[in-house]
Amino acid sequence: MSTPDVQLGIPAAAQLAAEEAPAEQFGTRTNQNEATEFGMWVFLATELMFFGALLLGYAYGRHLDPAGFAEASRHTDLVIGTANTAILLSSALTMSLAIRAAQRLERGALMSFLAASALLGLLFLALKGYEYHDDIDEGLVPWADFRITGVHRGAAALFYFLYYALTALHALHLTIAIIVVLVYLVRLRGATVAPYRQQITVTALYWHFVDGMWVLLYTLIYVASPRS
Amino acid sequence: MASPMPPVGAMLWTWALMLGLLALIAASDYLPLGPYLPWVQFAAAAAIVILLAFFWMNLATATAAVRIAAFAAIFFLFVLTLLSFNDFLTRPMDLVPFHAPPGVPAPR
Amino acid sequence: MNAVQRARHHDVPVPPQVLHPKSYLREGSTLGSWLTTRDHKRIALLYMIAITFFFFIGGAAAGLIRLQLMSASGNLVSDRTYTELFTAHGIIMVWFFLIPSIPATLGNFLVPLMIGAKEVAFPRLNLASWYIYSFGGLLVVATLLSGGVDTGWTFYTPLSTLFSNTRVILAASAVFVVGFSSILTGLNFIVTIHRLRAPGMGWFRLPLFVWAQYTTSVIMVLATPVLAMTLLLMAFERLTRIGIFDPALGGDPLLFQHLFWFYSHPAVYIMVLPAMGVASEIIPCFARKRVFGYRAMAYAMLGIGAFGFLVWGHHMFVSGQSSYASDVFSLLSFIVAVPSAIKVFNWTATLYKGSIELTAPMLYALGFVVLFLIGGLTGLWLAATALDVDLHDTYFVIAHFHYIMVGGTVMAYLGGLHFWWPKIVGRMYPERWARIAAWLIFIGFNLTFYPQFLLGLAGMPRRYHHYLAQFQLLNQLSSTGAGVLALGYLLPLIYLIWAMRRGQRAPDNPWHATGLEWHTSSPPPKENFEILPHVTGLPYDYEPTSIGPEPPHPAGPP
Numbered sequence: 001m002s003t004p005d006v007q008l009g010i011p012a013a014a015q016l017a018a019e020e021a022p023a024e025q026f027g028t029r030t031n032q033n034e035a036t037e038f039g040m041w042v043f044l045a046t047e048l049m050f051f052g053a054l055l056l057g058y059a060y061g062r063h064l065d066p067a068g069f070a071e072a073s074r075h076t077d078l079v080i081g082t083a084n085t086a087i088l089l090s091s092a093l094t095m096s097l098a099i100r101a102a103q104r105l106e107r108g109a110l111m112s113f114l115a116a117s118a119l120l121g122l123l124f125l126a127l128k129g130y131e132y133h134d135d136i137d138e139g140l141v142p143w144a145d146f147r148i149t150g151v152h153r154g155a156a157a158l159f160y161f162l163y164y165a166l167t168a169l170h171a172l173h174l175t176i177a178i179i180v181v182l183v184y185l186v187r188l189r190g191a192t193v194a195p196y197r198q199q200i201t202v203t204a205l206y207w208h209f210v211d212g213m214w215v216l217l218y219t220l221i222y223v224a225s226p227r228s
Numbered sequence: 229m230a231s232p233m234p235p236v237g238a239m240l241w242t243w244a245l246m247l248g249l250l251a252l253i254a255a256s257d258y259l260p261l262g263p264y265l266p267w268v269q270f271a272a273a274a275a276i277v278i279l280l281a282f283f284w285m286n287l288a289t290a291t292a293a294v295r296i297a298a299f300a301a302i303f304f305l306f307v308l309t310l311l312s313f314n315d316f317l318t319r320p321m322d323l324v325p326f327h328a329p330p331g332v333p334a335p336r
Numbered sequence: 337m338n339a340v341q342r343a344r345h346h347d348v349p350v351p352p353q354v355l356h357p358k359s360y361l362r363e364g365s366t367l368g369s370w371l372t373t374r375d376h377k378r379i380a381l382l383y384m385i386a387i388t389f390f391f392f393i394g395g396a397a398a399g400l401i402r403l404q405l406m407s408a409s410g411n412l413v414s415d416r417t418y419t420e421l422f423t424a425h426g427i428i429m430v431w432f433f434l435i436p437s438i439p440a441t442l443g444n445f446l447v448p449l450m451i452g453a454k455e456v457a458f459p460r461l462n463l464a465s466w467y468i469y470s471f472g473g474l475l476v477v478a479t480l481l482s483g484g485v486d487t488g489w490t491f492y493t494p495l496s497t498l499f500s501n502t503r504v505i506l507a508a509s510a511v512f513v514v515g516f517s518s519i520l521t522g523l524n525f526i527v528t529i530h531r532l533r534a535p536g537m538g539w540f541r542l543p544l545f546v547w548a549q550y551t552t553s554v555i556m557v558l559a560t561p562v563l564a565m566t567l568l569l570m571a572f573e574r575l576t577r578i579g580i581f582d583p584a585l586g587g588d589p590l591l592f593q594h595l596f597w598f599y600s601h602p603a604v605y606i607m608v609l610p611a612m613g614v615a616s617e618i619i620p621c622f623a624r625k626r627v628f629g630y631r632a633m634a635y636a637m638l639g640i641g642a643f644g645f646l647v648w649g650h651h652m653f654v655s656g657q658s659s660y661a662s663d664v665f666s667l668l669s670f671i672v673a674v675p676s677a678i679k680v681f682n683w684t685a686t687l688y689k690g691s692i693e694l695t696a697p698m699l700y701a702l703g704f705v706v707l708f709l710i711g712g713l714t715g716l717w718l719a720a721t722a723l724d725v726d727l728h729d730t731y732f733v734i735a736h737f738h739y740i741m742v743g744g745t746v747m748a749y750l751g752g753l754h755f756w757w758p759k760i761v762g763r764m765y766p767e768r769w770a771r772i773a774a775w776l777i778f779i780g781f782n783l784t785f786y787p788q789f790l791l792g793l794a795g796m797p798r799r800y801h802h803y804l805a806q807f808q809l810l811n812q813l814s815s816t817g818a819g820v821l822a823l824g825y826l827l828p829l830i831y832l833i834w835a836m837r838r839g840q841r842a843p844d845n846p847w848h849a850t851g852l853e854w855h856t857s858s859p860p861p862k863e864n865f866e867i868l869p870h871v872t873g874l875p876y877d878y879e880p881t882s883i884g885p886e887p888p889h890p891a892g893p894p
Contacts, residue, residue: 024863025448025455025532034291035457035531041294042523045301046561052305053565053595056312057580060591063316068586082254086247089276093243096284100233142585143578154586161578161585165569208285212277219253219273226265227257293530304558307645312594315649315661322658 033198040202044209047173051213054166058220061158068155070225072148075140076163080131081222084124085215091120092211095204102197110200111188114181117207121178128171166217173210177203231289242283246276358861359762374459375862380445381760382466386473387433387441388829393480394428395825397421402784402818405811410802418801419486420502424479426489427507431514432473434745435603438610439556440469440521442752443549445760447525449853449860450543452534452869457527465520472514479506488799490600491567493581493592497574504574508567515560518606522556525549534852536871540631543851543875547634548613551641555602555609559645563599566592593655597648605644607741608708609637611748612679615701618755619683620876621849622698623690627876628682636675636682643672653724662721669719676712680705695847696770700751703778707743711736714789729799732792735785743781750777750828757832758842762859765835769827776824783817850877 026032062069098113139147141164142157180203184196233239249272256268282288287298360377363369370378401421404412413421448456456462479485485507487496496504529550533542542550570592573579580587620627627633649657649665683705692698714736718724727733750773757765787810796807803811845854856865 023455023459025453025457025459031531035527038291038293038297038530039458039523039527041290041297042526042557045297046519046523046557048301048305049558050561050565052308053562053569055305056309056595057569057587057591059309059313060316060588061580061586063313064588065586078254078257082250085250089243089246089250092246092280092284093239096233096239097236100236100239103232143576157578158580158586161580165572205285208280212280215250215273215276215280219269223253223257223269224266225257226261297526300554300558304645308562308594308598311646311649311661311664312591312598314664315590315594315652315658318658318660322660 033201036198036202037205040205044205047209048213051166051169054162054169055216055220057158058162058166061155061162062224065152065155068152069159071152072156072159072163073221073224074227075138075148076222077131077134078222078227080127080134081218084127084131085218087120087124087127088211088214091117091124092208094120095207099201099204102193102200105193105197107188107193110193111185114185114188114200118178118181118185121174121181125171125174125178128167163221166221170210170214170217173213177207177210181207231286233286234283239284242279246279249273249276358857358866359859360862361762361859363862372463374455374463376444376448376456376459376462377760377860377862379462379466380441380443383436383440383444383469386466386470387436390428390432390473390476391825392829394425394433395822397425397428399818399822401425402815404801405803406815408803408805408808408811413801415801416486417484419488419799420484422799423485423488423507427485427511428476429741430489430603431511432469432476434607434741435514435518436469436521437607437745437749438614438752439518439525439549439552439606440465442545442614442749442756443525443552443610444521446756446853447528447546447549448532449759449856449864450546450851451529451532451537452852452865452871453528453532454863454865454868455532456524457532458524461520462524465517465524468520469514469517472510472512472517475506475510475513479503479510482506490596491570492596493570493573493589496570497579497581505571508571512564512567512571515564518556519560522553522560525553526557529553534869534871537852538871540634541871541874542634543613544616544627544630544633544637545610545613545851547637548609548616551637552606552609555606555641555644559599559602559606562595563603566595566599590652590655590657593652593657594648597651598645601648601651602641602644604737604740605640607745609640611704611708611745612637614748614752614755615683615704616679617849617851618697618701618751619686619705620878621755621847622693622695622701623687624693624878625686625690625876626874626879628685628688629678630874630876632678633682636678639675640672640679643668643675647672647719650719650724653721654728659721666719666721670716673712673716673719680709680712694771696765696767696774697751697755699771699774699778700747700754703774704744704747704751707739707747707778707781711739711743714739727792729797730792731788731796731798734798735788735792738785738788743785747777747781750774753828753832755847756853757835758846759853759858759860761836761839762842763835763837763839764842764846765828765839766831769831773824773827773831776820776827780817780820780822780824784814784821785817787811787814787817850875 022029022032026035094113094116098110098117101107101109101113135141136144139145140160142160146153146157146160148156184200184203188196234242253269253272256265256272259265261268281298287295360375363375363378364373370382373379373382400413401418404410404418404421406412410418444456444462448454482503485500485502485504487500487502487504487507491504491508496508529542529546569579570581573581573585577585579585581589581592583589616627616633647665647669649661650669653662653666694702714732718727718733718736754765754770757763791807791810791814794807794810796803842858844856844858846858847854852869852871853860855869
């Protein structure tokens with residue numbers, strides 16, 4: 001907490017003083033901070049259950065026809081999937097570094113790491129879009145000239161339906177997260193860090209949830225079958 | 229803001245560990261793991277999520293209420309899966325007339 | 337002498353003849369000031385107006401259903417209209433009245449007051465949840481106006497995805513939207529109760545109403561998103577013929593039922609737990625006794641909330657679910673009866689040797705206990721797999737869940753409205769009329785739904801627009817009861833509104849109750865308390881002579 005914000009020339013103590021005005025119902029700033037973080041965790045619990053219905057559908061389909069799900073999984077693009085996972089895990093790193101910078105009131109570092117996270121998120125979305133394009137080209141759309149036929153067609157169709165549903169829902173979440181980060185980037189221009197520290201910490205929780213959810217989706221979608 | 233983030237070095241190590249686990253998941257498709265394949269994959273994925281949640285989302289130092297919230301969601305997702313599978317897993321062995329599988333004579 | 341007279345005569349200062357100068361009702365009277373308010377008390381009133389509107393819409397649908405069933409041949413409305421009527425009745429009453437009823441109105445108003453907080457944790461989110469609710473309400477009105485929906489409130493596939501040609505998607509989107517309002521309310525309450533309790537207000541000093549809201553909120557937050565996703569999948573499958581519920585696509589219709597009831601069974605506890613909370617406030621107050629077994633009551637609510645998630649399969653005993661799964665769900669359903677029974681025993685034990693005063697709120701609360709008991713016990717019949725095969729989809733089920741939802745929740749909601757009306761509007765309701773209404777509702781309710789138990793046992797199936805002639809007498813009794821019930825519901829609508837302007841001025845604590853909400857003015861100021869309370873004792877300190885483990889006097893200056 002000791003590094004002053006050199007860019008704006010405002011000492012840390014003055015910034016912190018500006019932050020110390022909690023909403024009246026909370027009493028103290030600490031209480032407000034912890035309550036807001038707790039609120040975000042409760043929201044993430046809701047989010048997990050929201051994905052939960054789809055995850056149960058996946059578990060049901062894979063249980064019903066494991067070979068069909070394996071067959072379908074073999075058609076996914078492991079390279080893009082793995083690269084995207086690495087990208088999101090890196091964005092989680094930059095987001096964590098952003099929180100650290102926010103806690104230390106380092107405005108320049110904070111903005112750089114937020115921008116890096118947003119860029120990595122956008123890169124993920126771009127690759128995902130490219131992958132969707134490939135999937136369509138390769139006839140992996142169950143409702144339009146589906147490529148996988150034979151006994152596993154039903155399970156494969158179910159797999160690809162869930163693939164699109166889960167990844168699209170995830171992409172929607174990531175898009176929201178990127179927009180929120182961009183909003184804070186705009187707001188931080190010419191402003192001090194302290195009033196935004198809390199909000200950025202809470203945004204980062206959401207960002208990390210989106211990353212963690214992707215790791216789970218990656219494991220369910222891309223590697224559900226032996227390829228050797 | 230409840231707890232400070234770990235030092236940069238520790239974060240980089242965590243990140244490297246996550247990428248290592250990711251490499252393990254990606255490679256697992258090509259390893260002769262047999263029936264253990266999904267177990268290895270889910271263990272590695274869970275390890276990544278645990279690293280993420282505990283150290284970058286500060287679950288390790290969070291208040292009890294936060295931990296309860298995180299636990300409750302996972303627990304009730306587990307309940308949803310467990311009790312639904314209680315149905316799915318036992319349905320094939322459940323030979324009652326109104327849903328006997330095709331080809332199996334209904335018991336009298 | 338009743339409580340009102342007592343308030344008027346002695347031991348309470350004569351209430352001022354003008355509205356308390358700092359009343360929250362005085363903070364602006366324009367429509368804009370109401371529609372942009374962040375005050376939890378005003379948002380509670382906004383919710384109250386909205387849900388009352390939907391209660392009477394849903395009630396009108398029920399009235400038409402009962403009129404249709406007056407005669408066995410059933411020729412008032414067409415079969416399709418009848419199906420749309422009971423679907424509209426179900427959807428509106430479940431999602432637009434019962435789910436938000438007590439939490440969003442009494443809960444919004446009282447939770448911050450009861451825990452000694454100035455506001456809920458996230459006031460803007462609170463207002464947003466009302467707007468989301470209203471948007472969902474517009475969608476459901478649009479559904480009705482554009483021709484209705486005929487799937488029943490359960491939206492079962494494949495009827496909803498393949499066969500119905502009514503407004504399924506519009507109706508499902510209404511439910512989808514309104515779900516987010518209850519998620520946000522739940523989130524707000526959880527954070528409020530965790531973080532905003534007054535100094536000294538430990539978890540086991542919370543009034544049971546707050547415990548009830550807390551448990552309910554947990555269910556709202558964890559179960560509602562599953563319903564939202566399920567309806568999304570259903571709507572998508574209907575639109576595009578792609579999904580996970582149609583066997584032709586590799587799916588399973590029972591998957592829909594599992595997901596649907598994973599929400600919709602706990603939703604019953606969203607409806608009834610807050611009602612239990614209301615009864616737990618009213619009964620000790622008018623028995624002048626500490627609630628019996630306070631901790632057991634709190635743990636029982638948590639137990640009901642947790643076990644409520646484990647029993648959904650008892651709706652699926654005849655669906656083709658594995659009978660082994662049915663056995664497990666049956667056993668778990670019996671277990672959830674244990675904490676429910678603990679609550680009924682403890683309310684009864686609270687009454688024992690109490691100095692009982694049968695005011696209108698108490699009549700409602702006692703009515704709640706009796707009707708909840710009947711509803712709960714018949715639930716055990718239905719949880720028994722063999723018996724359920726016979727009773728499933730008959731009027732027995734209808735009677736059972738109306739005893740819980742209407743007999744339980746609506747009775748408690750009305751009891752709570754009467755009990756806290758002096759606090760909410762600063763004026764007393766007319767006690768005599770309120771007692772008449774309470775009796776009318778109790779009698780009308782039993783006359784409506786008790787015959788339906790008999791009809792169900794005799795084998796009359798639900799959801800039919802006509803029936804065999806031998807069922808006519810019982811159906812006519814039931815329809816007559818519905819008329820009495822309607823009258824009973826209209827009375828409070830009239831006299832509670834009348835009391836807002838013309839009622840006798842209410843003192844701060846007309847019932848000599850002990851909750852923190854009674855330690856502020858009636859109506860409370862915008863910031864709830866002039867001096868923030870400091871809690872030093874247990875709730876329900878109605879026996880000043882008794883020596884509890886902790887000293888009495890729950891509130892006072894710090």
